[in-house]
Amino acid sequence: MTYFLDLFLLSLVVGLVGVASNPAPYFAALGLAVAGGVGCGVLVGHGGSLVGLMLFLIYLGGMLVVFAYSAALAAEPFPETWGAGSVKVYVLMYLFGVGVAVWWFWGGHGGYWVIDEFKEFFMVRGDIGGISLMYSVGGGMLVVCAWVLLLCLFVILELTRGLSRGALRAV
Amino acid sequence: MSPYVITILLSSLGLGTALTFMSSHWLLAWMGLEINTLAILPLMAQHHHPRAVEATTKYFLAQAAAAATILFASTINAWTTGEWNIYCLSHPAATILITMALALKVGLAPVHFWMPPVMQGLTLTTGLIMATWQKLAPFALIIQMAPFTHPLLLTTLGLLSVFIGGWGGLNQTQLRKILAYSSIAHLGWMIIVTQYKPQLTVLVLITYIIMTSATFLTFKLMATTKINTLAMSWAKVPTITAMAALALLSLGGLPPLTGFMPKWLILQELTMQGLPLTATMMTLSALLSLYFYLRLCYAMTLTISPNTNNSSAPWRLQNTQATAPLATLMIMTLLLLPLTPLAQTLTN
Amino acid sequence: MLKILIPTIMLFPTIWLSPSKWVWTTTTLQSLIIALVSLSWINWSSETGWASSNLYMGTDPLSTPLLVLTCWLLPLMILASQNHIKAEPIARQRNYITLLASLQTFLIMAFGATEIIMFYIMFEATLIPTLIIITRWGNQAVRLSAGTYFLFYTLAGSLPLLVALLLLHQNTGSLSMLIIQYSQPMALSSWGDKIWWAGCLIAFLVKMPLYGVHLWLPKAHVEAPVAGSMVLATILLKLGGYGMMRMMLMLDPLSKDMVYPVIALALWGVLMTGSICLRQTDLKSLIAYSSVSHMGLVAGGILIQTPWGFTGALVLMIAHGLVSSALFCLANTTYERTHSRTMILARGMQIIFPLTAVWWFLSNLANLALPPLPNLMGELVIITALFNWSPWTLILTGAGTLITAAYSLYLFLMSQRGPLPQHIINLQPFHTREHLLMILHLLPVALLITKPEIMWGWWY
Numbered sequence: 001m002t003y004f005l006d007l008f009l010l011s012l013v014v015g016l017v018g019v020a021s022n023p024a025p026y027f028a029a030l031g032l033a034v035a036g037g038v039g040c041g042v043l044v045g046h047g048g049s050l051v052g053l054m055l056f057l058i059y060l061g062g063m064l065v066v067f068a069y070s071a072a073l074a075a076e077p078f079p080e081t082w083g084a085g086s087v088k089v090y091v092l093m094y095l096f097g098v099g100v101a102v103w104w105f106w107g108g109h110g111g112y113w114v115i116d117e118f119k120e121f122f123m124v125r126g127d128i129g130g131i132s133l134m135y136s137v138g139g140g141m142l143v144v145c146a147w148v149l150l151l152c153l154f155v156i157l158e159l160t161r162g163l164s165r166g167a168l169r170a171v
Numbered sequence: 172m173s174p175y176v177i178t179i180l181l182s183s184l185g186l187g188t189a190l191t192f193m194s195s196h197w198l199l200a201w202m203g204l205e206i207n208t209l210a211i212l213p214l215m216a217q218h219h220h221p222r223a224v225e226a227t228t229k230y231f232l233a234q235a236a237a238a239a240t241i242l243f244a245s246t247i248n249a250w251t252t253g254e255w256n257i258y259c260l261s262h263p264a265a266t267i268l269i270t271m272a273l274a275l276k277v278g279l280a281p282v283h284f285w286m287p288p289v290m291q292g293l294t295l296t297t298g299l300i301m302a303t304w305q306k307l308a309p310f311a312l313i314i315q316m317a318p319f320t321h322p323l324l325l326t327t328l329g330l331l332s333v334f335i336g337g338w339g340g341l342n343q344t345q346l347r348k349i350l351a352y353s354s355i356a357h358l359g360w361m362i363i364v365t366q367y368k369p370q371l372t373v374l375v376l377i378t379y380i381i382m383t384s385a386t387f388l389t390f391k392l393m394a395t396t397k398i399n400t401l402a403m404s405w406a407k408v409p410t411i412t413a414m415a416a417l418a419l420l421s422l423g424g425l426p427p428l429t430g431f432m433p434k435w436l437i438l439q440e441l442t443m444q445g446l447p448l449t450a451t452m453m454t455l456s457a458l459l460s461l462y463f464y465l466r467l468c469y470a471m472t473l474t475i476s477p478n479t480n481n482s483s484a485p486w487r488l489q490n491t492q493a494t495a496p497l498a499t500l501m502i503m504t505l506l507l508l509p510l511t512p513l514a515q516t517l518t519n
Numbered sequence: 520m521l522k523i524l525i526p527t528i529m530l531f532p533t534i535w536l537s538p539s540k541w542v543w544t545t546t547t548l549q550s551l552i553i554a555l556v557s558l559s560w561i562n563w564s565s566e567t568g569w570a571s572s573n574l575y576m577g578t579d580p581l582s583t584p585l586l587v588l589t590c591w592l593l594p595l596m597i598l599a600s601q602n603h604i605k606a607e608p609i610a611r612q613r614n615y616i617t618l619l620a621s622l623q624t625f626l627i628m629a630f631g632a633t634e635i636i637m638f639y640i641m642f643e644a645t646l647i648p649t650l651i652i653i654t655r656w657g658n659q660a661v662r663l664s665a666g667t668y669f670l671f672y673t674l675a676g677s678l679p680l681l682v683a684l685l686l687l688h689q690n691t692g693s694l695s696m697l698i699i700q701y702s703q704p705m706a707l708s709s710w711g712d713k714i715w716w717a718g719c720l721i722a723f724l725v726k727m728p729l730y731g732v733h734l735w736l737p738k739a740h741v742e743a744p745v746a747g748s749m750v751l752a753t754i755l756l757k758l759g760g761y762g763m764m765r766m767m768l769m770l771d772p773l774s775k776d777m778v779y780p781v782i783a784l785a786l787w788g789v790l791m792t793g794s795i796c797l798r799q800t801d802l803k804s805l806i807a808y809s810s811v812s813h814m815g816l817v818a819g820g821i822l823i824q825t826p827w828g829f830t831g832a833l834v835l836m837i838a839h840g841l842v843s844s845a846l847f848c849l850a851n852t853t854y855e856r857t858h859s860r861t862m863i864l865a866r867g868m869q870i871i872f873p874l875t876a877v878w879w880f881l882s883n884l885a886n887l888a889l890p891p892l893p894n895l896m897g898e899l900v901i902i903t904a905l906f907n908w909s910p911w912t913l914i915l916t917g918a919g920t921l922i923t924a925a926y927s928l929y930l931f932l933m934s935q936r937g938p939l940p941q942h943i944i945n946l947q948p949f950h951t952r953e954h955l956l957m958i959l960h961l962l963p964v965a966l967l968i969t970k971p972e973i974m975w976g977w978w979y
Contacts, residue, residue, distance in 0.1 A: 158213035426643035442685040454678035473654040
């Protein structure tokens with residue numbers, strides 16, 4: 001399990017570096033998919049199985065499909081791959097940054113610990129308990145969340161509706 | 172834009188600010204800020220003009236970065252102290268990160284760069300919302316945060332803001348950019364006193380909102396966005412033109428007008444805290460801002476016929492704007508200084 | 520206090536509600552009545568010197584002459600501006616008189632304030648009407664830079680003053696002029712205290728103006744319309760002197776050592792600005808520099824802090840206020856006829872306007888401090904006080920009076936004597952209004968000879 005977690009964390013870093021180093025959009029979408037997937041793995045590995053599952057379903061299942069789709073729409077004939085010159089420089093730079101960070105924090109120097117003092121005294125796990133708590137006493141918050149979804153819908157429609165007049169690609 | 176959508180957007184704008192106001196939990200506060208940002212985006216991009224789209228994008232990026240930093244910092248705090256409450260923010264890294272993020276949100280000096288171009292891309296009405304309503308929610312958080320933040324950080328932010336707000340506006344010819352820099356300078360006055368007397372911050376915020384609303388509405392009535400069309404305004408609305416010069420000087424903080432009241436009380440508080448040097452620097456920075464307000468006064472009111480104008484006369488359409496709010500705000504902009512004792516009582 | 524202040528405020532309805540052909544008449548009349556009523560302030564009788572209607576407003580022998588002068592000046596300003604404003608639309612005429620009346624309101628509150636912060640606010644409040652008068656009704660494009668100079672010189676000095684006053688308030692607990700002189704003398708020794716001392720005085724020294732920070736004054740005077748020049752020379756400069764007299768009481772232990780450079784600058788300024796006058800070609804600029812020179816003497820008199828110094832300073836302020844205002848009016852009458860301020864273009868006026876030449880003669884004699892006039896009393900008292908302080912100052916002050924006499928004569932000879940230039944062919948004759956204006960300026964100067972003790976200040 002520990003080796004799996006290490007592999008997940010390594011893939012997370014590699015995936016993020018892949019996105020951050022400015023390749024063509026579908027390489028970035030791939031990097032996001034990798035990072036999102038192994039991120040769920042990390043969560044599961046630390047015991048947040050419910051959160052991990054939800055993230056996997058919503059993020060990978062929902063949003064990344066859209067990402068990949070729109071990235072494919074914006075595809076160019078000669079994409080900058082991970083091997084292209086400028087991308088390679090970024091990759092090396094970010095990996096160096098990660099290396100420095102690892103060297104700095106190695107061995108618990110300056111690290112943070114989770115404070116969860118009642119871990120042993122709880123019948124339910126934190127994430128499941130939190131969700132049930134939210135449904136029982138956080139009703140107002142749920143209403144607000146639903147309103148935000150509606151708002152998002154309107155915002156996106158409003159922002160994109162002038163496409164024929166060049167709204168989004170106007171600049 | 173359809174009235175229903177406008178209603179939804181404006182009510183969400185109110186909802187976001189209200190949520191941040193009433194929350195004691197960082198997550199909810201963050202949510203309020205995000206709703207606020209989200210709701211104003213379509214209003215900003217309402218006119219499909221390249222500059223409006225650019226402004227919207229810039230605003231979205233700056234606000235999203237700030238909100239993400241707030242979420243990140245409050246998570247760090249919860250992680251290390253187990254506490255999500257706004258009043259229990261004790262981790263130094265988290266406080267500094269959140270203060271800087273809120274500074275980015277309102278546009279305080281070292282992180283103010285998004286603000287003038289964003290203002291420049293908006294209509295005057297949206298710009299007014301941006302300069303007034305959008306400052307409320309972050310300031311509610313800043314006031315709650317101030318006791319935990321390092322005093323040096325707040326003082327640095329304040330001094331940098333007043334000086335950059337003054338210097339930045341000096342070579343601008345676009346009114347909205349000038350007003351953006353004026354907003355930065357006023358934010359500096361607000362932040363400098365938060366740690367000593369948060370009530371005064373609220374007072375500055377209120378007076379600033381009154382004064383800047385009067386100015387924005389005046390410019391909207393005159394339909395001008397740059398200095399050289401401002402020179403034609405005396406022919407459109409002579410009375411307002413005369414008043415607007417005084418309103419600008421009130422923004423600059425000249426004594427018999429409202430703008431002097433917050434400055435006076437802040438200077439008093441700063442000297443009472445034993446910071447006369449900071450107080451003197453703040454007062455002298457007001458001169459920088461005053462210079463560009465004065466330039467606007469010259470262009471608008473003090474050099475009119477028989478001098479020649481070097482801009483052509485714009486179309487004059489029938490005025491459809493309601494003038495009652497402008498009149499009220501203008502009177503408040505000019506004549507609130509005698510209420511200083513009341514303000515002092517309320518802020519003690 | 521209120522019996523003057525409320526009629527002054529009621530000038531605004533008079534200005535805006537009276538029918539357009541009566542605007543100038545009614546406002547002149549009302550302000551003249553206010554001026555006459557204000558003379559009753561001179562009759563002070565209280566033991567402490569303060570006569571006050573409430574806690575915040577009061578008069579004492581120091582502020583009374585300046586208050587009366589303020590009230591006296593408004594009808595004169597209205598009389599003087601009639602000619603050049605009457606061509607404008609009626610709303611702008613009303614606007615202009617409104618500005619003058621608001622200036623008087625602020626000035627009365629400034630001189631009448633017993634709270635130093637109130638004085639400060641009103642001191643600053645006079646900036647806005649003056650700025651508008653200069654930059655809106657001035658004549659040339661340079662007036663904008665003159666307005667900027669005026670505003671920024673004054674504010675750069677007076678904003679630190681606000682901080683200094685707030686510090687003082689924190690130390691003494693009160694800023695009321697009625698009681699602050701009885702407070703414990705402060706032990707001032709550190710560098711911070713010295714900077715505080717400078718902060719307390721610089722604003723007033725800029726307003727006076729002291730030589731070295733005087734550049735805004737000639738610019739403002741030259742560009743301002745006649746009413747602006749009059750009020751600047753008569754009252755606004757005196758705000759500086761008045762403020763200094765009030766502040767000097769509290770600055771005591773430090774002032775003895777700190778004033779040397781300031782006195783040196785002031786006396787040197789008397790000499791320098793007098794010499795500048797001698798080679799001026801611009802009529803208004805000459806009168807403006809002569810104001811700087813006289814105010815240098817006033818600053819010297821105040822800074823040595825003796826009763827004689829204060830009395831002389833006050834007397835000179837009142838006398839100079841009336842006389843320099845008269846000179847500006849005369850310069851304006853020439854300007855309105857020849858449309859130029861250059862002296863060489865308007866010479867030999869005595870031939871065409873003999874009666875006006877008399878006014879010029881009298882005003883110039885008053886300006887150079889001819890014996891029975893109050894100007895001489897002021898100068899003599901200040902010179903005596905300065906001589907007592909250090910005999911060497913006599914070199915500077917003596918040379919100063921000599922130069923004053925020289926440039927006053929130069930002014931008179933240049934403008935009135937000599938042959939009439941060929942290009943002057945069609946000059947409008949003088950109005951009765953202008954003669955009346957000059958009489959109203961010079962009559963008080965003459966009357967003050969007979970009872971100078973009303974402007975002796977505290978030592979009457």
